[in-house]
Amino acid sequence: MQETIMLLRQQLDSLAERQSTYTQQQNGADESAGRNTHNRNGDELSEIYSGAGTPTSVMSLNRVFAQEETKDIKNGTTLNSQALEIENLKKENMRLIEEKDELGKLNNKLTEEASYAKELASAAAVELQNLAEEVTRLCNENAKLSK
Numbered sequence: 001m002q003e004t005i006m007l008l009r010q011q012l013d014s015l016a017e018r019q020s021t022y023t024q025q026q027n028g029a030d031e032s033a034g035r036n037t038h039n040r041n042g043d044e045l046s047e048i049y050s051g052a053g054t055p056t057s058v059m060s061l062n063r064v065f066a067q068e069e070t071k072d073i074k075n076g077t078t079l080n081s082q083a084l085e086i087e088n089l090k091k092e093n094m095r096l097i098e099e100k101d102e103l104g105k106l107n108n109k110l111t112e113e114a115s116y117a118k119e120l121a122s123a124a125a126v127e128l129q130n131l132a133e134e135v136t137r138l139c140n141e142n143a144k145l146s147k
Contacts, residue, residue: 004064 004068
C-alpha cells in the first residue's frame with residue numbers, strides 16, 4: 001500500500017509540474033498555440049497514467065487496495081497461526097518441564113529405596129552368616145554331646 005501511495009504522490013508531483021509548464025506555455029503563447037499545447041500535454045498526462053504498473057482509474061486503485069488488503073489478511077493469518085503454534089509449544093514445554101521434575105523426584109525416591117534395600121540385604125547377609133556360624137557351633141556341640 002505504501003508503494004501505491006508513493007507512486008500516486010510521484011504522479012501528482014509530475015502532474016503538478018506539467019500543469020505548471022502548461023500554465024507557463026499558455027500565458028506566453030496565443031490561444032491556438034495554447035490549445036495545441038493543451039492537447040499535447042493532455043496526451044502526455046494520459047501517458048503518465050497509463051504507464052506500466054500505474055493504476056489508471058479508481059476501479060484499478062480499488063483493485064490494488066483490495067489485493068494489498070488480502071495480502072495483509074494472509075500475513076495476519078500467518079502471524080496468528082504462528083503465534084498460536086508458539087503458544088502451544090510453550091505450553092508443551094512447560095508440561096514437559098513439570099513431567100521432568102516429577103520424574104526426577106521419583107528417581108530420587110527410587111534411588112533412596114534401592115539404597116535402603118541394599119543396606120537391608122547387607123544386614124540380612126551378616127545376620128545369616130551369624131546364624132550359620134551359630135548352627136555350625138550348635139551342630140558341633142551336639143556331636144560332642146552325642147559321643
